[in-house]
Amino acid sequence: MTLPTLPLELRQQIAACVDTIHRPSLYAFALTSKACHAASTFLIYQQVNITVHDREGLRRDIFRLLEALSRTDSTRHVQRIMIKGALQLDARKSKGDDRKPLWICDGLEEILENEETIHYSDRDVFRGQAVIEKFSEEDMAWSPVVSLLQAIPRLKDLIYDCPSQFPPSLLKTLHEQHPRCRLHHLTFRFRTLLWDAPCPYEIELATSPSLYKVKVACGWQDSHGDYDLNLEAMMQLATGLAPNLKEVIVLGLSPFLALQYFPSRGLWQGLPGYTSRPVGSLTSLSLKGFSSLRSPELLQKWARYTDFSCLQHLTLGGCYDVKTSGLTGETMEWVSQNMSFSKLRTLDVYLNRDDMYQQRPHYSQNAVFFFQTFQYLKELSVTGPIDSSIVHAIVSYHGQTLKKLSLNPFEQTFDHRGNGRIQRVIPMEFTKDHLLHIQAGCPALEELSITVWRNKSSASETELYKCFAKMESLKVLFLTLDCSNWHAPHDNIYDPESYAEDPARGILKETYINRAVDEALARSMWEVISKNKTGKRLERLKLWTTASIEYGVAEGTFWAIDVLNNLSRSWLITRVPRDDQDDITVRELGQREREARDARLRRKRPTETRNVFHEVWPRKEGSESWHDDWSSFPLQM
Template sequence: MAISQLGNLPIETLLRICQHLAPDDLRALALTSKPCNVAAIAQLFHTITITINAESMRDRSSAFQQLFARLSCANHVRRLTVVDEPEYEDEYPWADEGGQEEGEGDGQENPPRPDERSAAFWDPLGELLQSLPALSDLVWASLRPFPPVLLAVLHRQLPSCRLHLQKFTFSQGKVEENATEELLTLLSSPNLHSIWFRWTLRDSNGKDNHTFEAVTRIIQGVAPNLREVKSQWYRGNSGGRFGTGPRKPFQDFVPEDRFPKTCGALERLELMGSFHSALPDLQAWCEITDFEKLQSLRVHMGIDRVNITFLARDCQLTSLKSIHMYIPSKDISDLVVEFLGNLPALESLSLDGELDRRSLETVLERRGPSLRVLQLEPEGMSETRLVMSNDDLAMIAAQCPVLEELAVYVRRTKGDEREVAGYKILGSIPRLHRLKLHLDTSTIELLRKQDPTNPEEETPDDPSFSESDRQLFNTETTSETHHQPRNGHVRDTFINSALDEALARSIFAVIDKSRAQSNSPQRRALEELVLVPTGGGNFGDGSWLVSINNVIKEISRHWHLQRNVRDDKRDEIVVKLHESWEVPLSDEYWEPGLYERVETIYHNLWPAKEQEAVERWKGSWRGEWFSFPLATD
């Protein structure tokens, strides 16, 4: 369709198109016709962001209001995000996992500057709020306390706008001094929808931290419409540098007569922190908020036997639609299976950590028909970890008819017919349109079962190996308790680990072609594929060969492939390196060149290029490798 004809489309269609366009494309579209201008502006101004700064906040607020008046677009703004200036922000951003080390920034509430205590400082932001009649979400991503003047605007003019406090902190001392009533007015606001907070028992300055206790009290009868809580534990003063005495008891700042304790009604709960940190008692959480009303539960901390037992046997999660959980140990596998079997029909299930095959079987048997999102991403290198065989993939395809997103581990086998068959099975899942594959290139079964006390025991052989392949790969001095892989094992590891753009495109094409051959009326095109090689160089004896590590890092590239959203370019696949791939250090940080044995294996696979190519790469081996193609029919 010509650009000039876009304006003839229904406005609903134009709005849908604009949702898929980048900002620069939206601006270009806005210049083509009046209908396109209306649709593009609606998307361009859907979300706006303003930074708290005494010098620029008034100017930016005024500029927005003038723009809204000129373009008549104030009604299109649905989300306003307020952030701190960079020098004011805390040092530790929100993350999906990991505790913070002692001594790092605690993200505690910074004291307001003198001019910020006056209502006049916030007037520009208040005026901006008043000019946004259709605002549905106000995101306060600032360490500053939420100003009472802005809360008054919400109560007076935007009663249905949801308030999200994304950096909430609590100071017992401040509440005792002068801010109790203002804080209670904020926390009991019907606008308050979500709270994100970070907590520890004692911060790195040695001060007792009671943010956790404060938030749990807020949930219990203070915030009537609070529906989402995201908690992140960090280590704080775990080492006791600033004292190891008992913490001062939490002083409840909420009057019981005004806000009697009742069970909360959260719909979304996230508990984050180090996977090795102790998880807050889930049974206690069940008394804080009604778990029967939870629709989404994410546990990013190590869950122990007591908590998984409670979830499996004593907890009612009747409204749950989405769960994401980290399983730290196979010692609780029986309870995990029991828990999964008792869950209601889920739309999304994500499990990380120590996963075994029984978890997969239970998930597919009990929850497969309703699942739209399935992510099974084990960690560690045990022989029983959950790496999908073709039979497993076929079971997923058969039992998950409405599956749309999938993330699993599959084994690379040098691109042979078995590996290609696995990709074809994935392509047979009719509604699958987003796929993440961890390509397992390890050979942990090779040396795992050998007796470390018997150096005479030989490394397993392969009948397909040549004489040079059978030689032990012994470039490094290792202890007598460590056996060595053979040259052929190292060569095969290189073949499996090498993932260039051409191979990434081939994998996408095999999956996509299998989908094209499906006759299912629910068939959808594969829109997105992420490929992550992992485990290369792990031969199962607990050691990593430094001599091949830099080669593995270089050739194990992570790729993100995405279908072009344009109707006239749907066959075009956009490929780029995925953000998770870490660019290896250049040769100047390593030994010049490769170890002799590594170089022999490497150049047997990838002969050195002609001189001009070598010169282009300044003599580096990094420009010589390529992936081996997939087997064809």
């Protein structure tokens, strides 16, 4: 029996397997025959992505999409629609500041795919922002999307990620045409809470039975000193005022110029219709970027509005660029003594010693008790001060059920001589014993994200990579290759005399070697892990080469930083999804951004640090730039 003659149900099951293993292959499968195409359309059109730019472009794109859906009889297959971009009523008008944030310019958007960023230096003003009106020009500009929603018979999810306010025409269509569709509003924000009475449409949207997930960015007050009441409003919505709201993400802002205002904060009367309700039943709560997590107060407030024992997912603490806003020992102690998380399965936390002004001797003990508060976690991510006792508690209490684990050691550095406090704690270094402990205690672990300290490709470093091969269930591995030399500026017992030359030159040489991660080294890391792998095959390896400016060299710093940024390359290695082959694909992450940065910085400056570079990698005959002279140091076996 040939593939085209198989029953449609079997062909659809085959297409679903192809989609699960390797999404790009689904499109190739669909093109092989009419029978395969018929079996694949329900997966190809299951989610429709729309990127909005201007009114005419939106009309044209929706017309083409409807035409394709009609031609393939696929409107019945569409279950999710994602809308991104920003609608411009006039394509000829300026689209504002097109500068890319540093996050994107550094290529981190591609490396840290699911990370949130909060730009603390941004100006934020919400008083005076226009509210979209029903049947206005802006509302009517969304009419092509209304037509799309009307053509789809069974829409399950609408994901809205545009800065403009959600249009009334779309809300009306959801209520009338798709009453069971879940609205994921990822740019939600009240604009009229400071009015005598909030705008009726904002209340209609906030209390809509369609509203399922909300992401809101808010602070204590904005750049003009006006109070931002969105956090209090979200707490009230979570009690059931928004009847089907289950997932809330709050990004805590600290807007530019906000701290120059010190007005007294009056008592807010609350949202219209809000009374003292029983606590709500959110299933997911994310509080990111909040420095107020240093005390239990924020969690105490939320506990009055939602039942934490109903949560299945919880995120507490900072984002990539706000790592100082995590849970302190005081907050963790309060949580362990007062909270219950009987249904929680996914936990993502950022921690903070909070010891800049005074010592916190019980931090580790509080962290241990904190992680013992939870049961049967399947996914856990921890960023911040971690030590062996904390890792032991995590593995002991959650290792048997963990399928996904992320451990990212991070320590604040400071030299606060005013009160005699000098920070000397350096981030935890995972040893072979630590990795073997994780391997033995987490038998079901499928995904692991962890930091490995580079050690000049030495045999001891190679042994660390071999430890991952013994994790039988492991399929996805994300290694942060940390090349910092924390000992030089922080450790009292660090002995610079161990270098047989000038200490600063020796440290810089070592840093050059560690930061040099090219494709050859990335492939060899994969090979060491993959060829020794027991149990399931390794399917994916991501390498993020990074370091703070922690290499103990001040002389010639700018040129050295340019070189280190060029050497520090990140890689994604993926196994080709075929059982009869061991082929892999290797791709540099952030390559476009790195090359653009190199083009700006490609200049020659005769500095002392350049001479150090060529002591590590002598000039090659015929090379026109140092870019052509370097290569990674191979792993020692």
